[in-house]
Amino acid sequence: MYDIIIIGSGPAGMTAALYAARGNLKVAVLEQGAPGGQMNNTSDIENYPGYELISGPELSMKMYEPLEKFGVENLYGIVTAVEDHGSVKKVITDDDIYESKTVIVATGAKHRLLTVAGEDTYTSRGVSYCAVCDGAFFRGQDLLVVGGGDSAVEEALFLTRFANKVTIIHRRDELRAQKLLQERAFANDKIEFIWDSVVKEIKGNDTKVTSVSIENVKTGQVSTQPFGGIFIYVGLDPVSAMVADLGITDAEGWIPTDEKMQTQKAGIFAIGDVRQKDLRQITTAVGDGAVAAQAAYHYIVNNF
Ligand code: FAD
Ligand code: NAP
Secondary structure, eight states: OEEEEEEOOSHHHHHHHHHHHHTTOOEEEEESSOTTGGGGGOSEEOOSTTOSSEEHHHHHHHHHHHHHHTTOEEEEOOEEEEEEETTEEEEEESSOEEEEEEEEEOOOEEEOOOOOBTHHHHBTTTEESOHHHHGGGGTTOEEEEEOSSHHHHHHHHHHTTTOSEEEEEOSSSSOOSOHHHHHHHHHOTTEEEEOSEEEEEEEEOSSSEEEEEEEETTTOOEEEEEOSEEEEOOOEEEOOGGGGGGTOSOTTSOBOOOTTOBOSSTTEEEOGGGBSOSOOOHHHHHHHHHHHHHHHHHHHHHHO
16 A cells, blocks of 8 residues: 555656655656656756756656655556545556555646647658657758647747748737747747638648648638648647546546645645646646645545
C-alpha cells in the first residue's frame, strides 16, 4: 500500500513526488512515457525562474534526477482507471492494480485536433503538432502554423530556424499570445500572418502535404496556397478519461479542485494542466504539485 500514487511525471507530478518523498511518505509515480511531459516538446523555456534559458528536455531531467535519491518509485504504466474505495484507492493499469491511501492526478493536457479534411490523412506526412520533434524535417520549406496562442507563436519562431518562411494563420485579427512573443514574431523577417482566416482543407499528393485551402471568415473568400508542412496549435484538451467514472471532472473533462488541490473525492487530488484553472504553465504546475503533496500528507495524518 502506497501513501501517495501520482499519475503522470510532468512538472506537476515530479514536484508532488519530490515534496511527498521529502516528507518520508511511500510514493510511486506512474508514467506512460518519458519523464517531463509537455516539457519534452518544448525547445526553449525562458520563463522558469532561475534559468534565463533552458531546453525542455534538460529541465525535465533536472526535475527527474533527485526523485530516486529521495526514494520515489518511478513506475511505467498507462493508467486506465482509478477506483475510490474510501480509505483505499485502486490505480489500475493494463498490467497491474496498485493500492494507495491517496492519489494525485497529474496527467496534463494534449493538443487539440483541428478537425478539417486532410488532417488525419497527412498526419506525420506534413501535418505535425510538435515543432521540436519534426521541425528539422522541413528545412528550406514554406510552413503554415495554425493558432494565435503562446504555443503557435513560440513554435513558429522556433520553426524559422529551419523553414524558408513561416506563415501564422489566425481566426481573429489579434493574437492571444503573450506580448513578448508577439513582438518577436512581428519583428521576425521570416514570419508572415494571415488574419481572420481558417484552414478549410489540407491537400497533398500520395506522399505529403502540398497546399492548404484557406477561408477568410470576414469575406468568405477561399484560396489555396502552397505549403510544405502545417503545424497545428489550436489549444489543449484535458487528459482525464481514466478518472471519468469518479465524477470529478467538469463537462469538458477538466478537474475542479479547491485551493489545496483536493477534488470532489476525499484523498484524490489533481494538479497541473489537467486542473480547471486559468494559467497553464510550468511554474503553476510545480506550485500545484507542492500544495497537493502537503495536502495529501495532512489527509493521511488525519485519516490513518
Ligand atoms: P504534462 O506536462 O502534460 O505531463 C503530464 C504527464 O502525464 C505526461 O508525461 C503524460 O505522459 C502522463 N500521463 C498522461 N496520461 C497518463 C496515463 N493514463 N497514465 C500514465 N501517465 C499518463 N510552459 C511554460 O511555463 N513555459 C514554456 O515555455 C512553455 N512552452 C510550451 C510549449 C508548448 C508547445 C506547449 C504545448 C506547452 C508549453 N508550456 C510552457 C506549458 C507547459 O508545458 C505545461 O503547462 C506543463 O507541462 C504542464 O505540466 P503537467 O505536469 O500538468 O502536465
Ligand atoms: P491556447 O492558449 O488555448 O490558444 C489556442 C489558439 O488556437 C487560440 O489563439 C485560439 O483562437 C486558436 N484556436 C482554437 N481553436 C481553433 C480552431 N478550431 N481553429 C483555429 N484556431 C483555433 O493554447 P496554446 O497556445 O496551446 O497554450 C496552451 C497553454 O500552454 C496556455 O496556458 C499557454 O499559456 C501555455 N503555453 C505557455 C508558453 C510559454 O509560457 N512560453 C508556451 C506555450 C504554451 P482564439 O485566440 O480566437 O481563441
